[in-house]
Amino acid sequence: MRYFIKPVILVFFLLTACAPAEPDTVSLMIVNVSVINPVDGKILKNKDVIISAGKISAIRPHSVKYTPDATLLDGTGKFLVPGLIDGHVHTGTIAGLSFAQSEKYPELTKAYFAQQPRSFLYFGFTTVVDLNGNQESFDRFEKEEIHPDLFNCGQALILEDGYPAVFVPREARQYIFPNQLYDPRIKNHTPGITQKHNTVKNAVQKVKDNGGICVKTFHEDGFSKSIWPVPTAEMLARIRAESTRQNLPLLIHANSYDSTRAAVIAGTDAVAHGLWNWDQFADEKQLPRELMGILDQMIARNVAQMGSLQTIAGLRDLFDDSYLNRPQVATVLPPAYLDQLKRPEGNWYRDDLISGYPTNMNDDDIVRRLDNVLSHGQQAQKYFYDHGGRVLFGSDTPSGPLATNIPGYNGYLELSRMADTGLSLPDILKSATITNARFFGLDKKYGTVEVGKLANLLLMSKNPLETIEAYDAIDQIILHGQVIDRASLKAK
Ligand SMILES: [Zn+2]
Incomplete structure (x- = not known):
């Protein structure tokens, strides 16, 4: 009995250790992205940004653990900035x-x-x-x-x-x-x-x-x-x-x-x-x-x-x-x-x-x-x-x-x-x-990519710290956690 229970507990332990308590409402994961902090102009590379209920709920080192049902957005080679x-x-x-x-x-x-x-x-x-x-x-x-x-x-x-x-x-x-x-x-x-x-x-x-x-x-x-x-x-x-x-x-x-x-x-x-x-x-x-x-x-x-x-x-x-x-x-x-x-x-x-x-x-x-x-x-x-x-x-x-x-x-x-x-x-x-x-007194919810703030974000294919053209090279706009393809916003 002893030898039977032990591996089960160990597996359970490993699972919870690898996947830290995930809010059950995770709706979006932007994976392997370079996150830009506008406060100091620094870049955090290879991050996974987790979004739940329209807010940023976690930012952690990139891993391959994905939450089922969450929308995945591949951020490889891209830059994430606040809206x-x-x-x-x-x-x-x-x-x-x-x-x-x-x-x-x-x-x-x-x-x-x-x-x-x-x-x-x-x-x-x-x-x-x-x-x-x-x-x-x-x-x-x-x-x-x-x-x-x-x-x-x-x-x-x-x-x-x-x-x-x-x-x-x-x-x-x-x-x-x-x-x-x-x-x-x-x-x-x-x-x-x-x-x-x-x-x-x-x-x-x-x-x-x-x-x-x-x-x-x-x-x-x-x-x-x-x-x-x-x-x-x-x-x-x-x-x-x-x-x-x-x-x-x-x-x-x-x-x-x-x-x-x-x-x-x-x-x-x-x-x-x-x-x-x-x-x-x-x-x-x-x-x-x-x-x-x-x-x-x-x-x-x-x-x-x-x-x-x-x-x-x-x-x-x-x-x-x-x-x-x-x-x-x-x-x-x-x-x-x-x-x-x-x-x-x-x-x-x-x-x-x-x-x-x-x-x-x-x-x-x-x-x-x-x-x-x-x-x-x-x-x-x-x-x-x-x-x-x-x-x-x-x-x-x-x-x-x-x-x-x-x-x-x-x-x-x-x-x-x-x-x-x-x-x-x-x-x-x-x-x-x-x-x-x-x-404007909005910094509790806006202005940086930080846990607890609203998930109003831009996924850019160019680095805005290197070229102003990055602001015209936005792939997706994330608004309260909803992913909007930029092309879908074009006037028609
Ligand atoms: Zn005016």
């Missing part, structure tokens, strides 16, 4: 159609919005943060069968008569921007805006009540022309205080020297946009000392910068006739929609932009000017980065209804531009994953 987080998108803005056109072509509008979440996923963005949107567009986005995890800052706090309310007829403003702030300096108030209700306190409360994870406001003086009122220092200080009280990070839209200074003085957590508008130094070729000074202050106060250089590059790309023929564009825009953009009607945004420049400037002059602004933004980002600044990733997709800021691909271009600017590939990955996750 990317685009910290600046607008799910309610349609890239390419004017308001009138989107009414005129409801089928195209529908097709665009149905594809939008898939396009973000196609380029690896498994999380997006909408910095100024409305519940209707959030709902539409989340109603699609597959979509990135969506977070938002609710509706941005906008000064009545300030940017961007100023673009909308007064009667329609309350509808489009329901979170406007009463401006005591003006006489004629927007219908419906009152001193009693449109306070900073109520506006921040509204963001919080609607599930926002951040507060966004604007300091935009009219692209350096000082034509629009901007919030006073006192008002910005109140926004800062209320955001702190509600435990929400604050992002201030600013892209000029003056606005960036105002944002830093207000004690913002991040400046949304790069410092590309050099105000009185606009004609300088190299970053002036005064601007270095403000960037130094941002670094000293740990104010993050979200460069969003595609905001400018997208305008410049309006003049690149090859843009819409790039192979990536056809992967993320439905064919009928893309056809519409290629018609003469599709040039409306460029025509509009041109009409805003002096008549003696031709297309080449405008492109030269935009290139100059882009170069300024890149120089500022490089200085900020080289001196230890905290760089967030945000592509501002789309920054307006322009056809050259399209979902997913625009984020890829932003990543590429950061590489052109001179940020290292490990730091670019870090920025678009854990740095963003920490900034």
Whole structure:
């Protein structure tokens, strides 16, 4: 009897030792993969990543013990990174159609919005943060069968008569921007805006009540022309205080020297946009000392910068006739929609932009000017980065209804531009994953490949620490543990 029992116990023992307690819900095993840690840029080779109930339940050395019924994904020769987080998108803005056109072509509008979440996923963005949107567009986005995890800052706090309310007829403003702030300096108030209700306190409360994870406001003086009122220092200080009280990070839209200074003085957590508008130094070729000074202050106060250089590059790309023929564009825009953009009607945004420049400037002059602004933004980002600044990733997709800021691909271009600017590939990955996750308070679930975090992952055939092209060489997107073949996300 003794000799009989012993081998049985031994076999049982061996089995349990080789296969450590496996959660019974293992659904996916990514085997023999190189796992990249964006925190330190290190690679853990030959790992098996075990996923149960949408979360990472174990990461262990590669072995040949597989769990029956689990989906196996062979990671041999591939790289596993956390899904990317685009910290600046607008799910309610349609890239390419004017308001009138989107009414005129409801089928195209529908097709665009149905594809939008898939396009973000196609380029690896498994999380997006909408910095100024409305519940209707959030709902539409989340109603699609597959979509990135969506977070938002609710509706941005906008000064009545300030940017961007100023673009909308007064009667329609309350509808489009329901979170406007009463401006005591003006006489004629927007219908419906009152001193009693449109306070900073109520506006921040509204963001919080609607599930926002951040507060966004604007300091935009009219692209350096000082034509629009901007919030006073006192008002910005109140926004800062209320955001702190509600435990929400604050992002201030600013892209000029003056606005960036105002944002830093207000004690913002991040400046949304790069410092590309050099105000009185606009004609300088190299970053002036005064601007270095403000960037130094941002670094000293740990104010993050979200460069969003595609905001400018997208305008410049309006003049690149090859843009819409790039192979990536056809992967993320439905064919009928893309056809519409290629018609003469599709040039409306460029025509509009041109009409805003002096008549003696031709297309080449405008492109030269935009290139100059882009170069300024890149120089500022490089200085900020080289001196230890905290760089967030945000592509501002789309920054307006322009056809050259399209979902997913625009984020890829932003990543590429950061590489052109001179940020290292490990730091670019870090920025678009854990740095963003920490900034938005999402790092318990997002931002690294770690046990306990959500299984939002990308399996890449190229190494993103070696080439930026890796972000366009994604084989599978894993979303809450579900494997999605990248090709299946293509627009059709
Ligand atoms: Zn934006």
